[in-house]
Amino acid sequence: MKYDFVITTDRTMMTNHHGREFLGFLTTSPAIGIPERLWMWICAPKPKVDKEGKPVEAPYGLRKIEAALIDAGFKAAIIDPDYLSKHLPKAKALLIGHHDFFGLCAPSNTWWAVIKKEPVNRKSFIALMNSRPVREFKSHGGKIIIGGPAVWQWLHMEELWEKWGVDTIIDGEGEKVIVDIAQRVLDGRPLPKYVYTSPKEAPSIEEIPTIKGASVNGLIEIMRGCPRGCKFCSVTLRPLRFMPIEKIIEEIRVNTKAGVHHLLLHSEDILLYGADGVKPREEPLMKLHNAVLSEDVDSLSWAHVSLAAVVYAQRNGRIMTKLTDLIYSRVEQNTIGVQTGIETGSPRLAKIIMPGKAAPYPPEKWPDIVEEAFSIMADNNIIPAATIILNIPEETPDDVIKTIELIDRLKDYPGLIVPMYFVPLGVLKNKKELLNFRIKAEHVEAMWACLEYSLRWAPKLADAYLSKHPLVRLGVRVLLEIIKFKKKSLEGRVRQLIEEASKGAYTHKIY
Amino acid sequence: MKQHCLIFIGATSRLREVIEESYRKAIAAKSSDLIICIVTNCSIREVIPQVRDIFLHNIVFGITMYLFSYGEMEKMFSEMERVVDKGNSDITIYVTRDHKEIADKIMQTLKEMKIEVKEVKIL
Numbered sequence: 321m322k323y324d325f326v327i328t329t330d331r332t333m334m335t336n337h338h339g340r341e342f343l344g345f346l347t348t349s350p351a352i353g354i355p356e357r358l359w360m361w362i363c364a365p366k367p368k369v370d371k372e373g374k375p376v377e378a379p380y381g382l383r384k385i386e387a388a389l390i391d392a393g394f395k396a397a398i399i400d401p402d403y404l405s406k407h408l409p410k411a412k413a414l415l416i417g418h419h420d421f422f423g424l425c426a427p428s429n430t431w432w433a434v435i436k437k438e439p440v441n442r443k444s445f446i447a448l449m450n451s452r453p454v455r456e457f458k459s460h461g462g463k464i465i466i467g468g469p470a471v472w473q474w475l476h477m478e479e480l481w482e483k484w485g486v487d488t489i490i491d492g493e494g495e496k497v498i499v500d501i502a503q504r505v506l507d508g509r510p511l512p513k514y515v516y517t518s519p520k521e522a523p524s525i526e527e528i529p530t531i532k533g534a535s536v537n538g539l540i541e542i543m544r545g546c547p548r549g550c551k552f553c554s555v556t557l558r559p560l561r562f563m564p565i566e567k568i569i570e571e572i573r574v575n576t577k578a579g580v581h582h583l584l585l586h587s588e589d590i591l592l593y594g595a596d597g598v599k600p601r602e603e604p605l606m607k608l609h610n611a612v613l614s615e616d617v618d619s620l621s622w623a624h625v626s627l628a629a630v631v632y633a634q635r636n637g638r639i640m641t642k643l644t645d646l647i648y649s650r651v652e653q654n655t656i657g658v659q660t661g662i663e664t665g666s667p668r669l670a671k672i673i674m675p676g677k678a679a680p681y682p683p684e685k686w687p688d689i690v691e692e693a694f695s696i697m698a699d700n701n702i703i704p705a706a707t708i709i710l711n712i713p714e715e716t717p718d719d720v721i722k723t724i725e726l727i728d729r730l731k732d733y734p735g736l737i738v739p740m741y742f743v744p745l746g747v748l749k750n751k752k753e754l755l756n757f758r759i760k761a762e763h764v765e766a767m768w769a770c771l772e773y774s775l776r777w778a779p780k781l782a783d784a785y786l787s788k789h790p791l792v793r794l795g796v797r798v799l800l801e802i803i804k805f806k807k808k809s810l811e812g813r814v815r816q817l818i819e820e821a822s823k824g825a826y827t828h829k830i831y
Numbered sequence: 832m833k834q835h836c837l838i839f840i841g842a843t844s845r846l847r848e849v850i851e852e853s854y855r856k857a858i859a860a861k862s863s864d865l866i867i868c869i870v871t872n873c874s875i876r877e878v879i880p881q882v883r884d885i886f887l888h889n890i891v892f893g894i895t896m897y898l899f900s901y902g903e904m905e906k907m908f909s910e911m912e913r914v915v916d917k918g919n920s921d922i923t924i925y926v927t928r929d930h931k932e933i934a935d936k937i938m939q940t941l942k943e944m945k946i947e948v949k950e951v952k953i954l
Contacts, residue, residue: 482874
C-alpha cells in the first residue's frame with residue numbers, strides 16, 4: 321500500500337518497553353555499566369510489526385495524528401523506523417513526533433549532566449534524522465513535518481532544522497492543523513515554517529479523533545489539560561476537557577482488538593476526571609473505572625496522579641481505597657504503578673512555582689500532603705514513581721535541604737524518587753538561560769538521597785512490577801546490582817563531589 | 832477573533848525588533864492570531880534567533896510563520912490571499928528601502944485591505 325503520509329519516530333519511542341512503561345525511563349539516560357545495544361534492548365525493544373512495517377502498538381500522540389489524517393481522507397500510516405526505506409520513496413511527507421528530540425527535557429538533561437554522556441533518546445533521534453532513508457527522502461523533495469510536546473527544542477536547534485531540511489514545526493495540539501498542512505502538501509502549496517496552536521484553537525472533544533490502531537501499552541487519554549497552573553508545566557496552558565466514557569471505551573476496544581489487553585489511563589491527574597475543580601469526586605471516578613474494567617482488559621495502571629488529589633480523595637469518602645479495591649477485584653493484579661510529582665519539599669518554593677499543586681490545601685502544608693499521600697498509596701499498594709525538581713528559579717540551598725528532609729520522611733513508603741533539573745516549560749518557557757545549569761553541592765546531596773531511597777525499594781518494585789520476560793528480569797536485576805555496587809564505591813567520593821560541585825566544577829551547557 | 836498580519840521584507844538584522852513591535856500591537860488590538868510572513872534570502876538558521884524569544888514568550892496567540900525567498904514572490908502573494916482573513920485582519924508591511932517595490936506590489940494585490948507600510952532602516 322502506498323501512503324502519502326508516513327508517520328514515525330525513533331526507536332526509543334517506537335517500542336512498548338517490554339510492556340512496562342517504567343522501563344521507558346531508561347531511554348532518557350545513557351547506557352550505564354552495560355553495552356548500549358543491551359541497554360537499548362532492555363528499555364526499547366523493537367515492537368511487533370505487520371508485513372508492511374506498521375507497528376501493532378504505537379505512541380498515542382502519533383495515533384491521534386494518524387487518525388486525524390485518515391478521518392480527513394488522507395492515506396496515512398505509522399511506520400516503524402526500520403521500515404522507512406520501504407515507504408518513503410512513495411510518500412509525500414514524513415511526520416515525526418517525539419517527547420524529547422534532543423535530550424533537553426527532564427530527566428534526560430539530568431542524566432546527561434551527571435553522567436556526562438548523551439542520553440540514548442537523543443542519540444537515537446539524531447541517528448534517525450541522519451539515516452539514509454530520511455536523507456534520500458529529503459533529497460528527492462519530500463516534506464518533513466515535526467510535532468509533539470517537545471517541539472520547543474527546535475527553536476534552540478536552528479542549525480539542525482536547516483541541516484535536515486525540516487519544512488514545518490507544529491507546536492501545540494496538532495489534530496486540527498495537521499489536516500490543513502497535509503492538504504497543502506498534496507496541493508503543492510507553501511508550508512509554514514512554524515505553527516503554534518493557541519489554547520483557543522485547541523480541538524474540542526468532538527474534534528479529537530478516535531485512534532485507529534493500538535497504543536503503546538494500552539495508553540488511553542481520559543482528559544486533557546490541568547487546572548493546577550504550575551509554572552513549569554505546559555499541560556496547564558491547555559483547556560481542560562474530559563473524554564466521554566463512550567469515547568474511552570471505543571479506544572480501549574481498538575487496543576483489545578489488536579491484542580493489547582493492558583490499560584494505561586492517561587491524564588495529568590487521573591483523580592481529577594470529572595472533578596469539581598481540584599476536588600476529586602467519587603461518582604465519575606467509580607463510573608469510569610467500572611466501565612473500563614468491564615472491557616476485555618487484564619491489567620490497569622494510571623499515568624499520573626497528583627499527591628493533593630490522593631489526600632483529598634482518601635479523606636473524603638476513602639476514594640483511593642474504593643478505587644484500588646475495585647481494580648484489584650476485577651483484574652489479576654495487587655499493585656498499581658503511577659507517576660507523581662513532589663518537585664520540592666520547600667513550602668516557600670512551592671508557593672512561588674506551583675501555588676495550586678497542594679490545592680485545595682495551602683502550599684504551606686505541601687510536605688505534610690506529600691507524606692500523607694505516600695502513606696495512603698502505601699496502604700493501598702499504589703507504587704509511585706515520583707520526581708523532584710532541582711534548580712527551580714529562586715531556589716536557595718535551604719529549599720533543597722527541605723527537599724532532602726522530605727525524602728527522608730518518605731523512606732518507609734515504597735516508591736521511586738527521580739531527581740530532575742528544571743526545564744523552562746509552561747509560562748516559564750522563555751527562560752532559555754535555565755537550559756544551562758550548574759550542579760550545586762546541595763543538588764548532589766539531594767540526588768544521593770533519591771538514589772538511597774530508590775535503591776532501598778528497588779528490589780520490591782522489581783518483584784512487583786517487572787516484565788515476565790526472564791531476560792528482561794535478569795537484565796534489570798544485573799543493572800540494579802551494578803548500580804548498588806557503583807553506589808558503594810561512590811560513597812567515599814560523594815563528599816569530594818560535593819566539594820567540587822560547590823566550586824562550580826559541574827555544569828551542563830546547551831548555550 | 833482578529834488576525835494580525837506582519838509582512839517583513841529584507842535582510843533579517845532588524846527582524847527581532849519588528850516582531851517585538853508587532854507582537855505588542857497584536858496584544859493591544861486583542862488579536863487572536865499572528866501571521867508572520869518573512870520575505871528574505873536569509874535561511875531559517877538566521878531567522879530563528881530573531882524570532883526565538885517572542886515564540887518562546889508567546890502562549891496566547893496562534894502564530895503561523897512563513898518564509899519566502901525573493902524568488903518566491905508569486906507563491907507569497909497567492910498564499911497571503913488565501914490565509915489573510917480579509918474582513919478581520921490588519922496588515923503591516925515592514926520593508927527595507929531596497930525592496931520597496933515588493934511592498935507596492937503587495938498593496939496592489941491585496942488592494943481591498945487596510946495595509947500600513949513602514950520602512951525599516953538597514954543596520
